[in-house]
Each structure stands twice: as structure tokens, then as C-alpha cells.
Amino acid sequence: MFPRRILCAICFSCTLTLLTGCWDRVEINQRGFVVGVAIDKPEGESKSTYKGTYQMVVPGGLKLSSANSSSTNNNPHAGQAYFNISTTEHSMPSIAARISSRTSRSPYFEHLRMIIISGDAAKHEASLPDILDYYLRNSEMRRSVQILIADGKASDILGIFPNNESTPVDYISSIAKNNQKTNYMLSESRIGDVHEFLIKHESFVIQTIKKEDGGVTLNGSAIIDGKTKQLLGFLNGEETQGLNFITKRIKGGIVESKVDGQIVGLKVERSNRKIYVQQTSPEHVNFTIKIIVEGTLDKSITNIDPSEGKIVDALEKSLEDTISSTTHKVIKKLQQTYKKDALGLGAYLFQNHNKMWKPLAANWEACANLFSQAGIDVQVEVIVRRVGNIFESTKE
The missing domain is CATH 3.30.420 (Nucleotidyltransferase; domain 5)
Structure with missing residues (x-):
């Protein structure tokens, strides 16, 4: 009988501890x-x-509704x-x-x-x-x-x-x-x-x-x-655009370039990036960054038929040059002005080439700053998937 009383007391005590769960409650x-x-x-x-x-x-x-929002004009x-x-x-x-x-x-x-x-x-x-x-x-x-x-x-x-x-x-x-x-x-x-x-x-x-x-x-x-x-x-915005292409952060947007003195716009639908690395000496590495961009022509061009093969090739080449120039601008600024690897190349080496990375890690952004000495080449391929149905936006 005595053990039962002890058991009941223990259960009762445990129940009391569960009832204290709202001790710090604050009303909403x-x-x-x-x-x-x-x-x-x-x-x-x-x-x-x-x-x-x-x-x-x-x-x-x-909870203010549009019905009574006009009453707030005076206050x-x-x-x-x-x-x-x-x-x-x-x-x-x-x-x-x-x-x-x-x-x-x-x-x-x-x-x-x-x-x-x-x-x-x-x-x-x-x-x-x-x-x-x-x-x-x-x-x-x-x-x-x-x-x-x-x-x-x-x-x-x-x-x-x-x-x-x-x-x-x-x-x-x-x-x-x-x-x-x-x-x-x-x-x-x-x-x-x-x-x-x-x-x-x-x-x-x-x-x-x-x-x-x-x-x-x-x-x-x-x-x-x-x-x-x-x-x-x-x-700035243009440099950030180049950074986004290199770091695979592109979700869409427009890339503009010139063909025969006219502005063309590519609506980006997909963008991919691959990195290849080669170590040329114990303290020097070369990176090749290949960027593939696919999209749709988002702006009609007067007096140019974008459905022609040669015109499409010219469009793609112009856009490739623009993206390449933008990416090299941000690379130059990060390597020469800030000397900081915001491109994530050090993280790439750590994850994919760890044996190569270990001897470089201590001096990557400090001392010899091997990041600023690394060779970085960007290769861009643009694929215009669609050119739209309207060839001319004006008519004589």
C-alpha cells in the first residue's frame, strides 16, 4: 500500500511540472x-x-480598408x-x-x-x-x-x-x-x-x-x-551582373548589346557555368570559366530580319562579347582594387580540389594574395532560342 502512495505522489508531481508550460506567456x-x-x-x-x-x-x-482610406488624408x-x-x-x-x-x-x-x-x-x-x-x-x-x-x-x-x-x-x-x-x-x-x-x-x-x-x-x-x-x-549594377553570371546566380533579366548600331535585348531564360582549373606552379592557378546563356530576343530590330541565320550568329556574337566584357570588369575590380575573392573560387577549390587548395589557403587573400595573381579566363556562349514573331516595329 505504501509503494502505491509513493507512486501516486511521483505521478502527481510530474503532472504539476507539465502544468507550468505557460509560465512565460505574453498575450499577443x-x-x-x-x-x-x-x-x-x-x-x-x-x-x-x-x-x-x-x-x-x-x-x-x-486592417485599414480602401473604403475608409480617404479619411486618412487629413491625418x-x-x-x-x-x-x-x-x-x-x-x-x-x-x-x-x-x-x-x-x-x-x-x-x-x-x-x-x-x-x-x-x-x-x-x-x-x-x-x-x-x-x-x-x-x-x-x-x-x-x-x-x-x-x-x-x-x-x-x-x-x-x-x-x-x-x-x-x-x-x-x-x-x-x-x-x-x-x-x-x-x-x-x-x-x-x-x-x-x-x-x-x-x-x-x-x-x-x-x-x-x-x-x-x-x-x-x-x-x-x-x-x-x-x-x-x-x-x-x-555597381553592371559589375553585379557580371558577378551573377560567374557565381550562377542568374535567375532571369535582360542583357543588352548592339548590332549594326541598334540595341538588342536578350531575355535570359537559362544560364549555366562550369569551372576548370589548372595549376601551373605551386603558387599559381589558372581558372577557365565557361558560361552558357540561353534566351529569347526581347526587342524587335528595324530593318533587320532576326530569323536569318547570319543575323542570329551576329546577335549571339555581340551578346557574348557584352557578357564577356562585363564579367572581366568585375574580375579586374575584385583582383586589382579589392583583392578579395567574392567570386567563390577559393571555395570551389576547397570543395572540388582540396589537395590543390591546402597549400594555397593561407595566402589566398592574405600575404602573397594568390587570388589576385590567379589567371581567370571567361568563355561565353549565347544561344538565341527564339526571335519572336515581329520583325519590324515601324512601317513606312
Whole structure:
């Protein structure tokens, strides 16, 4: 009988521990949902000081319908779906704590969608991991949060008017997904991928954002040094296009060239890349990068019949020269200006030619900087699959 009582007491105690599962529950109407974070470096402040801007959604504002949107004309803040709040502190946890003391709902990051870091904040040594560490460790965070480097003030980006969207974060996120329409910007840079690059000490690129004409543009990319973990500089849209071809990031977009003084456009449908490597000496390697691009003629040409074989050959040759020139521009800039392997050639050697890579690894981007001395040749093949049905867009 006595053992039964002990057994019942043990079962009862275990049941009590299960009933404490909601001890830290917070009601949804008491949470401050942060959807966007902007990090700037205040002028005149020390290197360890950051200005953090949180974009927090207003659930009631998200319900605003088009039927009563006209009533907000007299009061632009009425029914607004979000608000921005800023403060300056020495660390990311301190920023979150300070903002908690200034808003009725403490910041909650489970729905955070993007972190925008200004170029000034990212240019100092180890600044990027210093900023991202708090968000990587936060149990509320997701590895899919988008990371952007702002060419200018990051807080200005969160203050733009969100055309056709409820919040600026929704607006920016929609633009970032348009890499199937343009190859002048990178695919989305996620915090999980950035974390892996930082751990591996590999140089890499992050999607760039810039305020322009009341909106934003995401053309171009930012180069991050894998050793010092800081921003080195930016690539423009054309250079980013060349980088995308080399790194197999092309999802679509248009490539333009000239034939007989006229602009032709190729709508890219498929793009593939193969790398071949040859070691000519213990400290020198040559890379041959073969790029195959397939697409459709996306612009009619006056007085030229693109269905003729010779014309198609001329179109393909012109487009090949354009892509080759673009890729060699970005290779030259990375090898001579930045001396950083954002092309991922070192990672390719590590994965596919590890025995060759081991003696080169220590000096690939440091000391002798073998990356800048490597031979890199790009060979491009363009295949025009379709030329369309309209040969002339004008008629006498």
C-alpha cells in the first residue's frame, strides 16, 4: 500500500511540472512586433556607438480598408500600419532595452524580416559580426531574416513611402524578389548565409539598397572582407551582373548589346557555368570559366530580319562579347582594387580540389594574395532560342 502512495505522489508531481508550460506567456496584444531594423553610425560618436531604428507594426492599421482610406488624408498618421522608433546605444541588446522603456509594447523579433546596416556602420573592423551577434543568438529570430547594406543612412530607408504596400519593409521585400526580372541585383542575402560566410572567413557580397527618387533601388552589391569582417566597398549594377553570371546566380533579366548600331535585348531564360582549373606552379592557378546563356530576343530590330541565320550568329556574337566584357570588369575590380575573392573560387577549390587548395589557403587573400595573381579566363556562349514573331516595329 505504501509503494502505491509513493507512486501516486511521483505521478502527481510530474503532472504539476507539465502544468507550468505557460509560465512565460505574453498575450499577443501586449507584444511589439518588429518587422524591420536599421543600424546607423551616429556622426561624431565613438566606433562602439550605434543608432538603432525599429519598424514596428500597428495591428489595427493593417486592417485599414480602401473604403475608409480617404479619411486618412487629413491625418496622415491615422490608421498607419507601422511606426519607427530610434535610439542610440553601445550595443544591440542595449538598443532593444532602451526602446522597451520608450514604447508600451516591448520589441518582439519573431516576425523580423530584414536588418538594414548602413555603409558607415559596416566599414569598421569586425563591425558586422558585432551587429549581427545579438540577432543570431536571439531565440525569437529566424535564419531567413534578410540582410541589406545601405548606401547611405539605413534609417532613411525605413522612412520611405511604401508604394502599394502596408509598410516599407513589405515594399522592400517585394522588390528584393524581382531578381527574376533583373540581373543587376543579387538574390536575397539571409542572416543564416551571412553567418556561414563569417564563420568560414570567406569574402562575400551582400545585397545593397539605396534611397532614390522617393523610393529605393537594390541594384549593386556590397563587398565584405572575410578576414576583417568589414565593408570594403560596392559593386555597381553592371559589375553585379557580371558577378551573377560567374557565381550562377542568374535567375532571369535582360542583357543588352548592339548590332549594326541598334540595341538588342536578350531575355535570359537559362544560364549555366562550369569551372576548370589548372595549376601551373605551386603558387599559381589558372581558372577557365565557361558560361552558357540561353534566351529569347526581347526587342524587335528595324530593318533587320532576326530569323536569318547570319543575323542570329551576329546577335549571339555581340551578346557574348557584352557578357564577356562585363564579367572581366568585375574580375579586374575584385583582383586589382579589392583583392578579395567574392567570386567563390577559393571555395570551389576547397570543395572540388582540396589537395590543390591546402597549400594555397593561407595566402589566398592574405600575404602573397594568390587570388589576385590567379589567371581567370571567361568563355561565353549565347544561344538565341527564339526571335519572336515581329520583325519590324515601324512601317513606312
